[in-house]
Amino acid sequence: MSGTIYVEDAATDSPYTQHIIKRHSNAGIVSIDRYTEVFNPKAQNFRLQKKNPALILAKKHKNFVLPAPQDYNIGGKHNYYFSHMMNCIYDCRYCFLQGMYQSANHVVFTNYSDFFEKITETSHQHSGEPVWFFSGYDCDSLALEPVTGFMHACLDYFSGSSGKLVAPPNAYLEIRTKSTQIRNLLRHDPIPNCVIAYSLSPHNIADQLEHKTPSLEKRLLALEKLQTAGWKIGLRFDPLIAAENFEQLYGELFEQVQQRLDTNNIHSVSLGTFRLPKPFYKKVIKLYPDEPMFAVASHDTDGMIGYPVEQESSMLSFCANSILNFISPDRFYPCQDVSTIIQCPTTV
Amino acid sequence: MRLKDFKRSVHRILPTSNQRFFYGQQCFALSYRTMASPKITSATHTLLHTALMAEARPLINYYKLQSLSDQVFRTWSNGLITLVVSGMGKVKAASATAVTLDSLPRNSICLNIGIAGSDQPIGQLLRAHCIVDAATKQRWYPQLTATSDIPTTSVCTVDQPAIEYDKLTSFDMEAAGFYQAALMYGTSELTQSIKVISDNPSMPILSDGSKLDANFVSDLIEAQLEPVEHFINELSGLAANLPAGENLDSLFQAWCTQYRFTVTEQRQLKRQLQRYWSLFHQLPDEDLARKQGKPAVLIKYLEQQLTKQSICY
Numbered sequence: 001m002s003g004t005i006y007v008e009d010a011a012t013d014s015p016y017t018q019h020i021i022k023r024h025s026n027a028g029i030v031s032i033d034r035y036t037e038v039f040n041p042k043a044q045n046f047r048l049q050k051k052n053p054a055l056i057l058a059k060k061h062k063n064f065v066l067p068a069p070q071d072y073n074i075g076g077k078h079n080y081y082f083s084h085m086m087n088c089i090y091d092c093r094y095c096f097l098q099g100m101y102q103s104a105n106h107v108v109f110t111n112y113s114d115f116f117e118k119i120t121e122t123s124h125q126h127s128g129e130p131v132w133f134f135s136g137y138d139c140d141s142l143a144l145e146p147v148t149g150f151m152h153a154c155l156d157y158f159s160g161s162s163g164k165l166v167a168p169p170n171a172y173l174e175i176r177t178k179s180t181q182i183r184n185l186l187r188h189d190p191i192p193n194c195v196i197a198y199s200l201s202p203h204n205i206a207d208q209l210e211h212k213t214p215s216l217e218k219r220l221l222a223l224e225k226l227q228t229a230g231w232k233i234g235l236r237f238d239p240l241i242a243a244e245n246f247e248q249l250y251g252e253l254f255e256q257v258q259q260r261l262d263t264n265n266i267h268s269v270s271l272g273t274f275r276l277p278k279p280f281y282k283k284v285i286k287l288y289p290d291e292p293m294f295a296v297a298s299h300d301t302d303g304m305i306g307y308p309v310e311q312e313s314s315m316l317s318f319c320a321n322s323i324l325n326f327i328s329p330d331r332f333y334p335c336q337d338v339s340t341i342i343q344c345p346t347t348v
Numbered sequence: 349m350r351l352k353d354f355k356r357s358v359h360r361i362l363p364t365s366n367q368r369f370f371y372g373q374q375c376f377a378l379s380y381r382t383m384a385s386p387k388i389t390s391a392t393h394t395l396l397h398t399a400l401m402a403e404a405r406p407l408i409n410y411y412k413l414q415s416l417s418d419q420v421f422r423t424w425s426n427g428l429i430t431l432v433v434s435g436m437g438k439v440k441a442a443s444a445t446a447v448t449l450d451s452l453p454r455n456s457i458c459l460n461i462g463i464a465g466s467d468q469p470i471g472q473l474l475r476a477h478c479i480v481d482a483a484t485k486q487r488w489y490p491q492l493t494a495t496s497d498i499p500t501t502s503v504c505t506v507d508q509p510a511i512e513y514d515k516l517t518s519f520d521m522e523a524a525g526f527y528q529a530a531l532m533y534g535t536s537e538l539t540q541s542i543k544v545i546s547d548n549p550s551m552p553i554l555s556d557g558s559k560l561d562a563n564f565v566s567d568l569i570e571a572q573l574e575p576v577e578h579f580i581n582e583l584s585g586l587a588a589n590l591p592a593g594e595n596l597d598s599l600f601q602a603w604c605t606q607y608r609f610t611v612t613e614q615r616q617l618k619r620q621l622q623r624y625w626s627l628f629h630q631l632p633d634e635d636l637a638r639k640q641g642k643p644a645v646l647i648k649y650l651e652q653q654l655t656k657q658s659i660c661y
Contacts, residue, residue, distance in 0.1 A: 004492045030477045038489045043531040052493045204661040244660040295623035
């Protein structure tokens with residue numbers, strides 16, 4: 001963690017702010033009016049900041065809960081995402097955050113209860129119907145948990161054990177992560193309305209592109225523990241990365257999943273190929289002009305940069321058909337249209 | 349010898365990584381000398397900015413900088429480090445910084461070094477975590493990405509010497525001008541300001557500045573040369589993470605000189621050379637352009653070569 005913590009004046013009084021500051025007693029504290037003064041200016045270099053990101057503690061004032069992008073769902077009709085944090089301690093080369101933000105500093109919004117109030121309010125707007133709230137869109141949900149304690153508070157809210165604010169019964173939570181910081185989850189009783197979803201990539205791809213993340217082996221181990229403890233788990237194969245040995249890599253990955261996990265007891269599986277909005281892609285290739293994966297993925301389809309359509313279809317087809325060999329179709333939620341490329345599964 | 353030929357001859361005897369560090373014509377001869385300096389740990393160019401000659405002198409001696417003639421502002425260089433003395437005030441600081449950086453590679457390290465007043469001990473070295481222009485209230489936050497033991501401070505740039513002192517704020521007359529101009533050429537992580545406390549409540553500056561003895565100022569800076577150098581090396585280490593682009597530049601420039609590419613084609617060509625380099629770890633044969641004939645055909649050919657390629661993980 002960086003030696004510098006920027007603290008917004010409005011966030012100073014939050015007990016979480018105080019807790020985080022106390023935890024970093026050696027860090028230099030810099031008071032700021034608004035986090036945007038440090039986070040948003042141009043003439044910052046995301047790649048350099050990734051080497052030693054600072055922590056910014058701030059108060060969020062609006063947009064606590066936002067509608068999820070189309071196709072970002074696991075079967076629910078009403079889908080929202082929320083981010084208690086901006087940026088991630090990991091450094092995945094394909095990550096869209098490096099194209100979206102000017103800064104790689106970590107922003108943590110410490111007014112946690114305001115998020116929960118908005119989740120309650122949004123759930124009431126759709127009363128009687130399930131409403132999904134996705135955590136881990138602009139950050140990894142669990143990676144900085146020992147510092148922030150956000151998920152601990154969130155689990156208390158969803159399980160009703162906080163005593164103050166309780167999530168409505170129609171509110172569902174997905175915690176998306178690559179982190180193995182699951183101690184708090186294992187201490188907690190499983191919550192029926194909560195899914196812990198892991199992003200998985202073949203070992204060699206994770207090793208070369210998902211810098212600073214836990215290995216595939218460690219992620220599978222965390223999934224095993226969570227599943228054994230009774231938590232609902234999800235698998236996210238997104239982004240799929242093109243490779244000369246694509247079928248071998250992903251074939252092995254699906255084999256490992258089947259060997260390690262109870263596939264009848266997986267809540268949901270989703271997948272999607274690597275894709276970035278063109279403006280993000282332009283920024284990312286300036287940061288990493290020598291990265292081979294960007295040299296291959298450069299096809300423009302309606303403003304989205306990714307692989308050529310035929311290659312995308314072939315990747316999706318292989319993976320969708322492999323997954324449908326061990327997951328029933330009602331638990332399979334691809335982020336891209338695969339209806340025309342799925343063959344009849346051999347076993348379900 | 350014509351300038352063009354002279355440049356070519358120098359390029360031949362210097363390593364490729366050193367080619368871009370020339371500052372005007374006069375640096376050609378100096379670059380070679382720099383390579384032997386034990387104090388420079390990185391190939392990234394560094395601009396040092398001071399307001400006063402007294403602040404600059406210890407740095408000029410330490411880094412063995414040589415004066416460059418025919419400059420708008422007094423400038424010294426050893427090929428890798430360039431120092432400019434602007435004179436007092438933020439307007440001069442901004443002008444000198446911009447004029448000098450215009451001749452240096454983008455994303456150079458830029459460091460403002462100078463004296464300041466604060467309620468801190470005389471001689472204390474401080475690094476700016478915030479720079480405020482007192483007149484406009486505009487604020488900047490230099491990113492503290494490079495690690496350093498130097499304590500940080502807020503630096504307030506005033507138009508007249510300040511006679512009030514604060515523990516948390518240091519007062520100077522240049523940082524805001526320097527920083528604003530430097531950011532037009534570089535990045536916040538490598539653009540920094542460090543201050544040495546020259547006056548405090550027990551040893552205040554007079555409003556006419558008459559207490560500023562040149563030798564005293566030079567001594568203050570000289571006493572901090574070691575941590576300053578350490579800090580520059582930290583910045584250089586950080587800058588080493590920037591992508592290198594010069595490996596493509598020679599071929600790109602050669603083809604652009606030999607053949608007529610439109611602006612769009614130039615952009616396409618540059619990206620394709622980047623892609624080619626990242627996939628094949630070498631550049632296409634220089635003769636390829638001649639073989640393909642027209643720029644559009646060359647670009648299409650490269651695209652076809654690249655599309656066929658895949659990565660084995």
